[in-house]
Amino acid sequence: MTDNTQLAAVRARGIVKSFGTGDTQITVLKGIDLDIYLGELLLLVGESGGGKTTLLSAIAGILDINEGSIDVLGVPLSALPANKRTRFRGQTMGFIYQQFNLLPALTAAENVAVPLLIQKVGRAEALRRARVMLNRVGLGDRMDFLPKSLSGGQQQRVAIARALVNEPRLLICDEPTAALDGPNGQKIMELLREVGRSSDRCVIVVTHDSRIFHFGDRMANLTDGRITNIERIQREGSA
């Protein structure tokens, strides 16, 4: 990986974010500079309550920041009006949450189709593409199951299929393995690493699960509102 800015999918500069006002005001992010490159899987670690989720939300453009600038794929988020930002997010980003956030009333395939439906793809076509994606994450035999009849690991795989169905360039994951046991967490990370390897995509994963650290290309440490250090992770056979 180079620090050629041409390849930076996310370019964050001097991000400051506080919550509350007056005496109760807390500044969670105190000036964050961070680049995330295409083709990498970046781990974001740090103590609980340190502001990792806040930073993710800012990068996703779903939380307004007080200071600083964020460019995603060369587009300055702050320059986009809210509705354009929402559409931009739908087209370029995929999300994976700790709590999966699947719609309980929809089958696995329908859940995966939702981002396409939002982009106004026809239902039949959306479902077809959703099925392809579910096959890719190894859930070909669970297409028509409701989330409640899937295991946690399977639900998270549905969520990954959903996050990928739009072919997003930026995949944002907040503690994707926290609700899963060890082996399931490993499987999920293998899937995510595969996504990160593709040269026109990048994956950012917030975690404090040391068992999955080796899946990352780089690891950024968020402490006391600042990124204290970014280290390259050595692992065998990495790209």
Next chain:
Amino acid sequence: MNYVALKMLFGDRAKYLMLLCGLTFCVMLIVQQGSIFWGLMMWSQANISNLNVPIWVTDPGIAQVDEVKPLASTAVDRVRSVDGVEWAVPLYRGVLRARLTNGDYHQITMTGLESATLIGRPAEVLEGRFEDILQPDAVVVDQWAVERMGGPTVVRVGTIFELNDKLARVVAIAKTQKSFTNIPVVYTTYERAIRYVPHERRSLSYVLAKAKDGIPVEDVIHRIRAETGLGAFTEEDFGIKTYMWVLKNTGIGINFGTTILLGFIVGMAIAGQTFYLFTIENLRQFGALKAMGASTFTLARMILLQAFTVGLAGYGVGIGLATVFGYLTASGGQLPFAETWQLLLLVLVALLVICTFSALISIIKLARLEPASVFR
């Protein structure tokens, strides 16, 4: 996304049924109360509608049909001489006591119809022939008289009772709309009616009239008023005047009005609240959709679709149940029940307004929702 919205709505069957039950209950409550109220109003003017004549001529100071203010006997001829009047006939109406052979006394409304035409006679006769009313001492009673005075074993065709010590013989039983006071009606001829009642200076209660074909009723009514100085009303207006009087002067207006209004407000509040809670519980799901790029407009459309779908379903079921209830209770004539399309339309509009309103509140909440909250 409409598909997703409907799946969200129907997917959680328990929640959907709760929601549907809430809305159904409200619609049923309002329609049922409203129909009973309207039924009562219909009953209050039964003594007008049962006669089915187009024009009622009254004392100018008349308040309502059951509070008779007698007219001078010349009134009939004066009305007949008004231009545009096709016919005008006298009507006697007064409350009397009937004494049965078993010794029971009952209050009855004596209705005396002009013998030549029998104008004002009930349309339907259940037993006997109405025309036999022309026989000596003959009277016709309505089915409520049978019911109130002891049932078909006590009052039937051929029964004899006394009205002010004068004989009356039942020759037929007529079918009428139950009246508000539920005082049995006894029909006889006008001429005989005034022989039954104790001597009064004036015995003409009303003049019933009809406008000539092709002449607007309103014109004729104005002319009757102007030329005779009497009161004149269409059947409908006299009915309205009567139930407005009932509303104002009995507790019914206040009591029933309050009940209905409360039922309406409470019902609608429950409906709105139920739906609002439904969306609030789904807020996280909507937040996830928002994070995935669904615009607030799209989400608003989804919520409105859900609101209208469940609203219309609740409306349909609620009206169905209210109608069944009305059919079961009103078929015996024990409870007034008049389900009018105006009421159904009003409830529909109110329900859609309240659904839209609670959907809007949810939408505002959703618009303010930080999609970032789905990370938590």
